[in-house]
Amino acid sequence: MNSMYFTEEHESFRQSFRDFLQKEVVPHIDKWEKEGTVERFIWKKFGEMGYFGLNQPEEYGGLGLDLFYTVIFLEELQKINSGGFAANMWAHAYLAMTHVNKEGDDRIKREYLTPSIDGDKIGCLCITEPFGGSDVAGMRTTAIKKGDTYVINGSKTFITNGVYSDYLVVAAKTNPEDKHRGMSIFIVDRDTPGISSTKLDKLGWRASDTAEIAFDNVVIPAENLMGEEGKGFPYIMQHFALERLVMGINAHARAEYAVDYAVQYMSERQAFGKTLDKFQALRHKVAEMASRVDMCKEYNYSIAKRLNDGQYVVKEASMSKLLSTKMADEVIYEALQLLGGYGYMEEYPMARLLRDSRLGPIGGGTSEILKEIIAKMIIDKKEYKPAT
Template sequence: MESMYFTEEHQLFRNSLRDFLQKEVVPHIEKWEKTGTIGRFIWNKFGEMGFLGISYPEKYGGLDLDIFYMIILLEELQRINSAGFAAAIWAHAYLAMTHLNAEGSEAIKEKYLSASITGDMIGCLCITEPFGGSDVAGMRTTAVKKGDNYVINGSKTFITNGIYSDYLIVAAKTNPELGNKGISIFLIDRDTPGVSATKLDKLGWRASDTGEIAFDNVTIPASNLMGEENKGFPYIMQHFALERLIMGVNAHARTQYALEYTLEYMSNREAFGKTIDRFQALRHKIADHYTELELCKTFNYNIAFRLDKGEYVVKEATMSKLKSTKVADDAIYDCLQFLGGYGYMEEYPLARLFRDSRLGPIGGGTSEILREIIAKMVIDGKDYKPATK
């Protein structure tokens, strides 16, 4: 099945990336997990290898490769067992940078997208609010036009790269009385007066810096508007398809890593005179998890193929995240159990995997919200439309 989507060039890229991660990233993971701070040097190393510019135009220093190179990047990042580090990379490269590329002016792209591709700048996407959660349309952050500037007030929370990023892509209401039709997208430099951030302490994703950000009369030039005023909501919804697919791919990749590790452990762990991979109760559970894994992978690759061809796959990407994150949680729960007491020990990978995976059904839209979005599409006939710039 994979040969349908992955060429020999893709496999060479995977091998190169895997070697890079083992040499340059893995030796630092334990430190970053403990400190919650990723060394700044690694961003430039990613940039030098071209890994941050996989999906972006050559004009700005990118490689302009097909979506399956992105899939490989996501899958390999999950294999080093630090979802926090992985999230920092993909939140920069595929949340913040996606908006830069899609809605940014030429001036913004030349300054920020180019520097993001080299790793000289790190970005974050600020949508979720303390009182809104998954309710994007209910956001309270405002951007008021005053002459040639906008003045922004409000707050955002659960923002990956929210502390150490250099710039912020921020959603705010420019016309609050219009509800979700009055949202716009802005670029804000970190050092702009009035921007402050507080680091959040999390159950998992320990390596990533997740922040709550406040905007107190933050004044930015009108040229920092991304795309058209009041078009922010369709921009966000359009890019949600990519974000949800990313989280679906992350989920199937960590499921595969967990199962592979657990099978290796089971083939060496003996009980009652035989290795525990010989016990039918365990074998059949493994069979069930592998079946669900392959279904998710096949579905996710198909969505990626369609997205790469320009199809609007919001429904399918939403389904991907909903199903794949549940499959991951269920599989990793059982994998931890199969390791017995060792599964509960920090020196084994399942404890961290268990914590990190639990964010899957929450971040990027909770499973409950995703079910309602799917219900609106399949029951009520709701038809979400792509944004037009």
């Protein structure tokens, strides 16, 4: 136990969540990976156990716990070897629900946040567009006010939970002429006329329903605006720090899982009369891999502590995602190599792990974009401010 960050209560939660995943989730993973759908019953079980409410306010049914419960939640989800299942869970709890909690009014929280915590409603966050990618400010989706309604037109893509979610948190331009201050955030019911979703076929994250979503004259009540009109861009930027840290933590956790699995395999596999873990070249490779994992993990824990204390950590979270996802790809590649031919076989975990990990440097802001953001802060002394 790392007592700098985790208490006995944290570790007790880790063990109980690990047991829950092994009993309730692992037996279904291969089916969900094959079908590309996570069945609804597991969402309800997560809700009943309080797992969607770890960091949510108690008045809406959450537990109001510190961020290290979230760290444990993310780490353990990576160690059952389904990046797609994990993404469905954390995209609901830490992307969609974060906006509902931070920008939604009391009515919205009671109608959407509480059922989300309970596992009765699933949310998705709709920001990325087919022609925009990481260029959030350049989005083309519009939400034009007409009387006491907004009319949404446009499209989003690469949306996790984009097919089977019950509601959508949508970023759209309310003033298309203003690049940064013309964006707003809305909550939209899935069954609203004019919404259509197309499931995307992906290299990895096979269990996750990633979608392209079209909005064709979708009319929503004006009261479904979340927060203030025109402040969508700073809201999104503010929450990107959490999203990037989430992806950094995911990366160090899956890399750690890969190293642990490879070490166990090496202790059992024999060649030339001795187990693989006795060959110096392989031992030194593992030493390097484990060192890289540990460096990223400790850095991510320190950022989680600062974020939990209310600090604005957009630079550090961007660094976390940039380096941790790169590290995970490289470590998992090496771990697959340590298994030899078995690493390439689907019955072993490394093939899926390698595919799932490859999304890390792409989703939630590509590594190329993150480098430019970090460069602006270090070289140009640019300061990103929280939304006020």
